[in-house]
Amino acid sequence: MANPEIMDKVVSLCKRRGFIFQSSEIYGGLNSCWDYGPLGVELKRNVKEAWWRSVVYERDNVYGQDASILMHPEVWRASGHVEGFSDPLVDCKKCKRRFREDHLADKSKCPECGGELTESRQFNLMFKTFMGPIEDTASVVYMRPETAQGIFVNFLNVVNTMRAKLPFGIAQIGKAFRNEITPGNFTFRTREFEQMEIEFFVKPGTDDEWLEFWKNERFNWYLRYGMTKERLRLRQHDKDELAHYAKDCYDVEYEFPFGWSELEGIANRTDFDLTQHQTFSKKNLTYFEEESKSRFIPYVIEPSAGADRSTLAFLVDSYCEEEERVVLRLHPKLAPIKAAIFPLMRKDGHPEKAQEIERMLRPHFNVEYDETASIGKRYRRQDEIGTPYCVTVDNETMENDTVTVRERDSMEQVRIPMSGLLPMLLERLNAEKKPA
Structure with missing residues (x-):
């Protein structure tokens, strides 16, 4: 609808x-x-x-x-575009707007102001340009219409x-x-x-x-x-x-x-x-x-x-409005950014560890590093642009080299070793189906 x-x-x-x-x-x-x-x-x-x-x-x-x-201009003569690639054009005599006649329910009145329309004339849709230094008919070429x-x-x-x-x-x-x-x-x-x-x-x-x-x-x-x-x-x-x-x-x-x-x-x-x-x-x-x-x-x-x-x-x-967020539920293969990496805090080694993860992932797919605002706001930003996965570095990461991976659509979080992060993301991003 x-x-x-x-x-x-x-x-x-x-x-x-x-x-x-x-x-x-x-x-x-x-x-x-x-x-x-x-x-x-x-x-x-x-x-x-x-x-x-x-x-x-x-x-x-x-x-x-x-x-x-x-x-070559003859291509478009052979294809019929020079002679036949046109639409019926009408103008409003009052507001001067232009319309395709075949898109109008009433062929006699302007749909915007009710003014009288001109007689229909054919309008060729191809853009012309000129090849070479002299703008004459011998140098006319066309921007391809297909x-x-x-x-x-x-x-x-x-x-x-x-x-x-x-x-x-x-x-x-x-x-x-x-x-x-x-x-x-x-x-x-x-x-x-x-x-x-x-x-x-x-x-x-x-x-x-x-x-x-x-x-x-x-x-x-x-x-x-x-x-x-x-x-x-x-x-x-x-x-x-x-x-x-x-x-x-x-x-x-x-x-x-x-x-x-x-x-x-x-x-x-x-x-x-x-x-x-x-x-x-x-x-x-x-x-x-x-x-x-x-x-x-x-x-x-x-x-x-x-x-x-x-x-x-x-x-x-993919556009979806939920109670607390707007999310683009793009297929992972189409998503502009595949994973975002967040340090929970901008201290205690969190940024350095998150940047290490970013460097590990970046050769394999498009990633983004973000350390600004609260973790919740960072999640919402990534949801709105369709990022399938967010990876968070926190205090526990500093202790045992594990990270939290959050999935966009379900918002479910799992904790995995850093050594398993790349294989897991590659497997999920290469899957044919969107994440559940």
Whole structure:
């Protein structure tokens, strides 16, 4: 159920604790542009690494790449973006605000002030820029609106260099840019964003079964990293909302505080893209199958997720208010800081022993040392940023080299020897399930 109040609290926490800041804030900010702070960049990096591990390292038929953001302008003509990548734009004659016409319930009145709207016109979403010293039409290039085309134009390169056999995929994480008319909902819809995308090439006739495989694989990935199942759903696109290149498509949707919205699309793109690039480039992009001694253009299954949207969803899903604390119940593999080390007192050798523990743990995962305020306040700070474990040095530590380990979600504490601390934390942090 939509709950804007929770969204406001998450946005406030992100600013207060160093997850996400307004871009160029000291100059008044830039609309719909955001900067990831010290904790946010760690969280997003962990989300991307979890994705990469699941789709590349844990599979033997998906290869990684990182294509250039700037590409030959003909790429975007072949893909259809130059001619067709646009939204219907209307302006309010009274308050001058702009809207996507297809997002308005009443096409004749401004939803903000009730003023009269202009006639609809198509607005291309691609950002233009210029390559070289002279700004003329011959030097126009585009900031890519998606990462997919960088994969399609490298199809033959990967086949030839990796001796790739169907079915196989190419995965990429990278920035994309869309001049959205109505961005909003914090980092959910922005003009600069990061995609986590796979183009999985298959033999025609096997595409339906591979679409089924990837829609289930990707849905379960979110569950694997602790997302609440009741807030996730798979929604099949109606025929009238399918992209022109798509045979079928499913969205993984999450119930954000502002309603159900897309996290990831899993589409059957058929052979549209490779066929288009073959036509425009005049290069042979067919695949030769040894078994049948035949050539054909592969079909493509595309799971395409938003890194920023996924990060936001994990933040929202983990946010929990309890009687005495706010806690982010992040999966340990996603948590920005894995363990915090506290000296109970700033004397009697406690800080030195705690810093010794910090030095022992730091080569293995991200840790934080904190000696300020009461132990209770330090626990609450770490709860609010999602740190799974806190380690406390006290008088007993100085006597027998044991420490107290507190688990975030249950707040249970156990006492263990310092020599067993690293093995215990590594075992728990590497577990697939969140701590009980």
